[in-house]
Amino acid sequence: MSSKSGNVYGLTLLCPIIDDPGAIPSHDLQIRAHLAKLSLGPDSPFAVAPGTHLARLVVLDDVIYVGAPSCEEHLNSKYLVFESNCDGDRDSYLTGLARKIPDALDAIWSHCVGYPDDGARNIPAFLQYMKRCEIETTFFFAPVNDKTRTQTLVALRNKAYIAHFIASHQGKPPAEIQRNIGALYARLKSLPDPEPAAIQVSRKMATGGRNE
């Protein structure tokens, strides 16, 4: 059905993690440890590679027992969940990742069952693997979905300049505004595309309870 909404694609992957009692720490813990240290800034693999608006990785240990009278059951494998909201479609997006950040992908997915031995550099095998792990999105809700990541970043950056322009040109004569707005327009067009995730907001946590 609709993994696509406008220009945005909702990719959901459920990748079984290797269960090897000989691995210490276990593969799921290795993924966790790796993700805990992975950058979220402009050097994040998902910033460097094209197409990702918002994406998450979750190590799914098990399903949750909600309590009697429901039955208790358990997963045999742990899974790596990858939820991405991206430009393009599954294959074009994943190809983009594989071309740009193969090592980063390998570092995460080499802990998963069936991942190609030669990793993301073997693009056909990589795509084939991802397809096997893809779960069809049943319903995808993406209210703002008609612009690419780059267009969104450009729009956000431009708006800051424009807002400042409006405030600082208040009360100025029309001819001056007209001149300066032409200059601003040209300047904005000439700026390079902003880096994704470049503006890092600090994490202030002051949680007290029954929250978050």
Place this chain on the structure above:
Amino acid sequence: MSKLNASDIQGFSLRGYNLPFARFLFLHFTNAEKGRLLLTRLLPLITTGQLWDKKPDATLNIAFTHRGLVALELPLATLISFPPEFQLGMKARGTILGDVGLNAPDHWDKVWREDHVHVWLAINAQSPEALTTCFTQMQTLLEETGGATLLDFQDAGAIPIDGQFTTKEHFGYTDGFGNPDYLGVCRDTQPGQGKLMPGGTWAPLATGELLLGYADEAGELPVAPVPHLFASNGTFMVYRKLHENVGTFREFLNESGKRYGTGDDKTKEKLAAKIVGRWRDGTPVELSPDAPDAAIVNDPNRNVDFMFGQDLAGTRCPVGAHIRRTNPRDAFGFDGRLVHRRRISRRGLPYGPVAPPEDQPVDPRELDQADRGIVFMALNASLSRQFEFVQQQWISYGNDAHLGNEKDLLIGHHGEGERFGIQGDTTAANPPFFCSNLPNFVELRGGDYFFIPSITALGMLAMNLVDPR
């Protein structure tokens, strides 16, 4: 719903007294036993919510910080059943509330910088004499019982103009509008006070938005400490001493007023109106965007009866105006249902010397330095869901109003580079206008979170009968 027993609820919780003089005493318990003795002596003097035939000369009410309840040696199970934000106290919630920079505790009054306040004991009085009589009575009680020391007190009172007490505050705005109606709380209801119903009528809010132990707007009893008997008929209060930089404010109005709209002598007042959402005489801008209108202000059936649904662009009342931020009414759609659980009841009063009239030239810095402002007191069943949420998400931030990081101009804590926008239209008198280099008009000088117990709960405290199970 159950009928409210006004004799069990402190009068301060149920209504504003409209008494012109006030003194708030801040006490520190000596020890639990003597503290209880003091409470036993105070108990019969506490003003309840019963209606008066004749206004008393003075009223007395009492509330406790969490550390005050700890000092009374309440059972641990009760102490830890209070909501986390109340246990932490207002100072510890500073990051959440945006109490940083000029509003940080290093700038607070000594009594609030230290963590010794256990009790808020409030005297509201008809006259300075009545206030002094009550105060002396309190001092005597403190001495006789040895139950607590008086750390400090804060005087406050209505600002008189031409010999008449007004509800104005020091910036010149008429205050005191907009307290919600609650089911069962007997007061003069006004259209616009409560919650909006589909069809455009107004209904009172669920009692549980103010008082613990009653159904709230979410269809359940609000989270409350145990035991029920201790929590019921109680409420939480946030007390904040807000210093007002009157000089800075007047300077700003004069300076920006000249550049706003047609720049004539009326635009200063219009600018003041756009900042708050009410003209300084109290006329709602939404109802009368071009001029104040005494007929509206003086009519209780009109002065809070308005909505923003027809003004989503903000050309009448700016989207970021103070009263629109604190009560968006129907501006977020859904017949205002996203707002019902974010309301607070205010009981504040101005404090400090009355500022000289605006036409008298006074050095603005001198005006700023005088110790004057508003004692802000707000009551709600849930500090985090009501006061803290509004303070953080609607005052110190603007996303829900689609204003990004923009803050409330009047009371927000402004840093460099911030802006405030007034939406306008093509008429010369109502243009779009953007303020930059925003000064800080209001500075926090201290405060805390308090629990205002019912009369029954006070009795339980006095007799050491709080039993959590």
Place this chain on the structure above:
Amino acid sequence: MSNINGKVYAMNVITPMKPSKTWILRLIFWVLGVWKPAQADLIQLKFIQFARWVIVPAGSFPYLGGRQRKDAMRYDYLFFFSNFNGTWNQYIDAFSAVLSDGLNKIWRWSEKFPGSVPVTPFKNYITSVQYDTDYYFSAYPQATVNDVEAAHLVNIAFESLCTTASSQTPEQFAQSYLQFVIASQSHLGATGEAPAVF
């Protein structure tokens, strides 16, 4: 390792469903997908950047062979992933207050769902079935849905203004500029830090 990145929160909720009920949910999602008015409230809430529901039928957990032991479950599982702005409490309060019917239609098929009204048992349920995110990436963590929409709006108006500006007299430009400012005036809020999480 956080559910929060800047102004956006990643919520992961997984609930079990009896397979006999799943087809009803699929039908409901299908209706939601084709009948746009059903999404109107969700769109109006204005704090969801992206959200999705994924039904993983009992026998459909991916099996890639090798030494993996296949998962054949008794329940179907409903995965819910949301990227929303605002606090966790605000988000759930809002849904409970204005979208409770819709929420109930989606989650009543999940085991032990208590209903979305009143809100406290609902919050307790979500807490029990919510998973933590190990890595949450956003290309624009300083911006909310509203900020992104505002940015697009302002840019379109700006583009339109500038393409005609050069051929206008100052008087004509003054008019266009005023119209431009009016079109943008409630969309100019700066982006930046998110409020402290509480």
